[in-house]
Amino acid sequence: MKTDNQKAWFLVLPVLVLVSFSAVIPLMTVVNYSVQDTFGNNVFFWAGLEWFDQMLRSERMWNALGRQLAFSSIILAIEVPLGVFVALNMPKKGVWASVCLVLMSLPLLIPWNVVGTIWQIFGRVDIGLLGYALDAIGIDYNYTQGFYAAWATVIVMDVWHWTSLVALLAYAGLQSIPDAYYQAAKIDQASRWAVFRYIELPKMLGVLMIAILLRFMDSFMIYTEPFVVTGGGPGNATTFLSIDLVKMALGQFDLGPAAAFSLMYFLVIMVISFVFYTVMTSLDKRDAK
Secondary structure (H helix, E strand, O other): OOOOOOOOHHHHHHHHHHHHHHHHHHHHHHHHHHOEEEOOOOOEEEOOOHHHHHHHOOHHHHHHHHHHHHHHHHHHHHHHHHHHHHHHHOOOOOHHHHHHHHHHHHHHHOOHHHHHHHHHHHOOOOOOHHHHHHHHOOOOOOOOOOHHHHHHHHHHHHHHHHHHHHHHHHHHHHHOOOHHHHHHHHHOOOOHHHHHHHHHHHHHHHHHHHHHHHHHHHHHOOOHHHHHHOOOOOOOOOOOHHHHHHHHHHHOOOHHHHHHHHHHHHHHHHHHHHHHHHHHHHHHHHHHO
């Protein structure tokens, strides 16, 4: 009778220990803060679900959630079609294909805080190319004072930074399509739209779902770029969930409400990500049939 060798678990043990220290223990600390109150000196009092109830009734949290959902929806509506369009028009072979791949990868290599600094300077009216050019043609643009200017700057910055990811994933999906598909479409005299609708789009659906999932999670947790550019302003115009959470935890030192806030924040991301994952697996099962 053949017995299973369980020694392989010893190879996984260091990873489990590392994950415990880097993820599980901090999470349990947040859970601990979310059900307690403190007046300092490391003295805690049981608060139960008080902070969760307070956050659910907080207009501040719901407003931040609304701004976050609006931002994520807008950038997904722009980046996914734009990324697919770029991928469809990139060269498939040759030197120019390599050049395009390198150029598309460059924005992804720039750190988040540097991206924010670049656009902060780029949008300034006095020294920034974008701000100066818009001011010169008579457009009133000031991302530190104007609501729409701040939102436009943050959205364009994110589109510039992350559309490349969608384009590269879509391009990888297109490269997996055999040439025989295109030859058959040419023989049948299929239109360009028909080729995209029935050949290219079905082959890209899997990678596009991955791109949407990655971009949603990243956009829903965005912090560094808008904080560097606008600081969450003007007013609370660009105060997304992550920025509001940091202000609550570090600025006001409201650890209990901030902990409850972060757990609900985490739950929302997990639920929506699970929905995306379910859709992805159902698509894979459909394609496998």
